[in-house]
Amino acid sequence: MFYKRSSALFAEAQKYIPGGVNSPVRAFKAVGGDPIFVKRAKGAYLYDEDDNRLIDYIASWGPLILGHAYAPVIDAVIDKAKDGTSFGMPTEIETEIAKLAVSMVPNIDKIRFVNSGTEACMSAVRLARGFTGKDKIIKFAGCYHGHSDSFLIQAGSGAVTFGSPNSPGVTQGTAKDTLLAKYNDLESVRQLVAANEGEIATIIIEPVAGNMGCIVPTDEFIKGLREICTQENIVLLFDEVMTGFRLGKGGAQEALGIDADIVCFGKVIGGGLPVGAFAASSEIMAHLAPEGPVYQAGTLSGNPLAMAAGLAMLTELNERPEVFENLAKKTEYLHKGFDSVLKNKSVPYQINRFGSMISVHFTDTPVIDFETSVKGNNDTFIKYFHGMLDKGIYLPPSAFESYFLNDALSYDDLDETIAALDALEF
Structure with a gap:
């Protein structure tokens, strides 16, 4: 994917906003590259300033549990x-x-x-x-x-x-x-x-x-x-x-x-x-x-x-309390799909999940606290993040953030996400 306009907007933002962002987590400092500038969003999808469509797994860092622009x-x-x-x-x-x-x-x-x-x-x-x-x-x-x-x-x-x-x-x-x-x-x-x-x-x-x-x-x-x-x-x-x-x-x-x-x-x-x-x-x-x-x-x-x-x-x-059960099932589906793919890759990994929150850690040590979370291989995470982004999957740009699923995500979206991971080379 091309992010020409996002990169230009980031360069302009840096002239007037410290670091070019109004919250550090947006800056891509942990993964390298320029942050994506969003133009609009609907349901499970983000549309950036270059008109790329991205499947969203941050949901504005959690609040958009029913999807973007929920009527x-x-x-x-x-x-x-x-x-x-x-x-x-x-x-x-x-x-x-x-x-x-x-x-x-x-x-x-x-x-x-x-x-x-x-x-x-x-x-x-x-x-x-x-x-x-x-x-x-x-x-x-x-x-x-x-x-x-x-x-x-x-x-x-x-x-x-x-x-x-x-x-x-x-x-x-x-x-x-x-x-x-x-x-x-x-x-x-x-x-x-x-x-x-x-x-x-x-x-x-x-x-x-x-x-x-x-x-x-x-x-x-x-x-x-x-x-x-x-x-x-x-x-x-x-x-x-x-x-x-x-x-x-x-x-x-x-x-x-x-x-x-x-x-x-x-x-x-x-x-x-x-x-x-x-x-x-x-x-x-x-x-x-x-x-x-x-x-x-x-x-x-x-x-x-x-x-x-x-x-x-x-x-x-x-x-509609069934939303919580539906989201948990979708998150479990994504977990199983990622697990099936990653076990055939040449990278150690851990997947943590609870309800509609999930994260992937590239380490062979169970992640139970901060000390074990920092053992993850950040170089592998960077390859993973940018590889998924190139295939239209927007994940948190940090190894230390949970993903947040939203109810607008379809099983087709989840399958596309799993397929994107399957196509990655680490």
Whole structure:
């Protein structure tokens, strides 16, 4: 395929936008080459500025679970825009979507809407600290919760040491309150809790990880986290920005059978528009301003266009729960097809899958945490990514991102994708 116009647009963008992109993951830095500029999309397909058609496996990084330009969502946004785009005042639709979300998700009573997943996670951590009166948090290496200072922390020298900043601009003072544990390693959590007894406000986790590829928690690990948090009066915070309303109506809590204390949402809840949210019991949410002392605000939070898109999306998913089963079956079909092809190739590989999330890792080691995810052969991944792209398959341009299937994908699309992989030479 040719990407002449995309390359020209990228060169122009670099003159005015840092790195030519407004989010680093779009830059193709991990795979080389110039990013693809999209002109339009419909259903399962992207159409770039050179009029190439691409089968899409990122779905705008998760939110477009029913496919691009899904008519009920588009119609809802258009209708709402005719009445105005923003007011900075309460609107009825905010309560409508809040009521629906609370009815769909287990173990939450109230929800606060914000403008992004980053904002949701940042605010949820502040709420957990305000609720518990404690300062420190535990996060897991490889889990991404947005670019708030508290989350941009890399591992220290051992399991019980403080983390250190992994981005300039993040202070050591901030970093000292963030402790890093290993995903799927309950003992690393126990060590941190014991070494910081009575100081941990919250444990924040992607319950099914999507930022080191798709990584599924073991039953022992995820249940153990719930037990530790209950015993130690620690808030268990599920970052369901990716998994919420994707792994089922009730998200990862429902899929894993685990109740979190605070849950963060994004992606699907906005129907493709910039929306985030965090939710909890009435007891915890009572600490949030203006009802309580923990301050959080946003001028455009609950924006009517975003609320209209989100309400249309959640209504569809609530009325058609079979979507989740259909997506899981399609993802399983893709998994089996890839497995059948790759076992005849001369490359080691692992495939991880949960619901409609899946990832391929070019390593002979099972991928269960960040340490094992980085063992993947990036040179092989680059050949894989660009080889698939040349055949019209758009995958995440990073070995550390989950694929997100959407319901508009047909089995013919899946077969075309499997055939593209079969034709690759590594």
